[in-house]
Amino acid sequence: MAFIEFNNVGITGLSAAVPANVIDNYKYTQYFAEDVVKEIVDKIGIAERRFAPDDICASDLCYAAANKLLTDMAIDRNDIELLIFVSQTPDYRMPATSVLLQHRLGLAKHTMAFDINLGCSGFVYGLSVIYSLMQSSGLKKALLLDGETRSRIYSPKDRKTAFLFGDGGVAALVEADPKFGKSFFSLNSDGSLENLIKVNAGGYRNPSTPQTLQERVVDEFGNIRTDEHGYMDGAEVFNFVLREIPANINALLDKANLTQQEVDYFVLHQANQFMNSYLVKKMKIPAQKVPSVIAKFGNTSSVSIPLTIVSELKNNLSGDKKLLLSGFGVGVSWATAAVNFSNCYISDLVEI
Amino acid sequence: MKEKFLELIKETLEIEGRELAIEDKFKDYEEWDSLGLLSVIAAIDEEYGVVIEGNKFKDIETLDQLLDEINKSK
Numbered sequence: 035m036a037f038i039e040f041n042n043v044g045i046t047g048l049s050a051a052v053p054a055n056v057i058d059n060y061k062y063t064q065y066f067a068e069d070v071v072k073e074i075v076d077k078i079g080i081a082e083r084r085f086a087p088d089d090i091c092a093s094d095l096c097y098a099a100a101n102k103l104l105t106d107m108a109i110d111r112n113d114i115e116l117l118i119f120v121s122q123t124p125d126y127r128m129p130a131t132s133v134l135l136q137h138r139l140g141l142a143k144h145t146m147a148f149d150i151n152l153g154c155s156g157f158v159y160g161l162s163v164i165y166s167l168m169q170s171s172g173l174k175k176a177l178l179l180d181g182e183t184r185s186r187i188y189s190p191k192d193r194k195t196a197f198l199f200g201d202g203g204v205a206a207l208v209e210a211d212p213k214f215g216k217s218f219f220s221l222n223s224d225g226s227l228e229n230l231i232k233v234n235a236g237g238y239r240n241p242s243t244p245q246t247l248q249e250r251v252v253d254e255f256g257n258i259r260t261d262e263h264g265y266m267d268g269a270e271v272f273n274f275v276l277r278e279i280p281a282n283i284n285a286l287l288d289k290a291n292l293t294q295q296e297v298d299y300f301v302l303h304q305a306n307q308f309m310n311s312y313l314v315k316k317m318k319i320p321a322q323k324v325p326s327v328i329a330k331f332g333n334t335s336s337v338s339i340p341l342t343i344v345s346e347l348k349n350n351l352s353g354d355k356k357l358l359l360s361g362f363g364v365g366v367s368w369a370t371a372a373v374n375f376s377n378c379y380i381s382d383l384v385e386i
Numbered sequence: 387m388k389e390k391f392l393e394l395i396k397e398t399l400e401i402e403g404r405e406l407a408i409e410d411k412f413k414d415y416e417e418w419d420s421l422g423l424l425s426v427i428a429a430i431d432e433e434y435g436v437v438i439e440g441n442k443f444k445d446i447e448t449l450d451q452l453l454d455e456i457n458k459s460k
Contacts, residue, residue, distance in 0.1 A: 077421050194420060255420070269423045270440040276427070277437050312428045 044214030047207040049103035049381035050344040079307020083200030083332035092181030095203025116176035154363025156336030189259035200332035235261035304338035
């Protein structure tokens with residue numbers, strides 16, 4: 035079990051950017067009848083999402099969020115020594131988007147920069163890598179950028195995924211400081227479930243061809259997509275989450291010697307309202323400890339945990355707080371962390 | 387057990403105006419769809435503490451078989 039403990043590293047500032055373009059899910063009816071849409075949207079509880087226009091990438095959302103954060107907090111950009119970009123919707127196949135962001139953000143050449151390719155577990159994984167590097171190296175300041183344009187991965191003609199996903203980008207400033215004390219991470223993966231959520235073609239295993247871009251009917255319900263669209267087996271994902279996540283959260287609390295009562299907020303990956311509320315009910319966590327943005331922004335993959343903090347906890351993070359973060363999804367991959375916040379600065383949400 | 391199970395499925399799939407029988411092929415219900423499947427998975431987990439794997443669900447046809455699977459998995 036990859037269970038890791040860190041000392042004296044924490045998030046000191048957090049910002050988020052979303053596209054200004056709001057999608058009203060109940061009116062997202064170009065391919066499905068209004069009553070069909072209503073039944074799905076009621077169940078998944080996603081009233082609105084944000085879609086980035088074609089010329090805005092995940093990196094642009096992260097750039098806007100990072101710029102806002104560094105300016106708000108008056109951070110000297112020369113002091114940033116590490117930048118990690120978490121995404122599965124990068125600008126190019128190469129070079130790594132993190133390197134482009136180092137230059138764009140005006141960071142120094144002594145910045146260590148690389149990408150992490152993970153989905154819904156990505157923010158927690160990224161955080162663990164930064165905590166680890168900072169603790170072992172003595173680096174003082176790092177930026178964790180996490181952005182997704184998930185709206186572009188899925189077919190609008192496949193009702194299993196057409197109403198779920200939205201776009202967003204976040205920036206977290208991570209600093210070494212004894213005030214943070216101990217943090218705890220549990221990091222996991224199960225590649226035997228690779229087919230639960232997947233984009234089959236367009237990589238190097240199944241390269242892009244005219245055929246992989248061909249739309250076709252894929253099931254008895256008449257859903258339509260190409261091999262380069264994402265697909266999801268919702269029921270199997272739900273099973274995976276029920277089987278692994280409550281147990282993982284409890285195991286982490288146990289290792290961290292924490293009770294549910296001692297945690298101020300449980301910030302869970304925002305998958306959909308049905309899954310999230312069942313999870314919270316199953317774990318018997320009081321609803322007021324579980325902030326949610328699923329209705330406003332939909333499922334933004336790895337972005338959803340920090341976006342929830344920026345959007346919902348801006349006025350609740352003064353003083354010392356204990357947060358439990360849990361991300362789970364494509365891979366499948368899941369990660370849970372218990373981290374301390376201490377007067378964390380939260381920027382106003384940026385819209386671009 | 388059987389009556390309680392039938393009532394649970396009926397409630398979960400929001401079936402109104404008729405009773406369910408244990409030999410019903412539930413996937414033929416007009417109320418059955420992929421969203422209904424999610425609700426049934428959650429309801430069975432909540433009521434019986436059992437998570438039915440998706441590949442097992444694919445082979446199950448009748449409510450009787452579903453109840454058997456629950457009992458086997460407990």
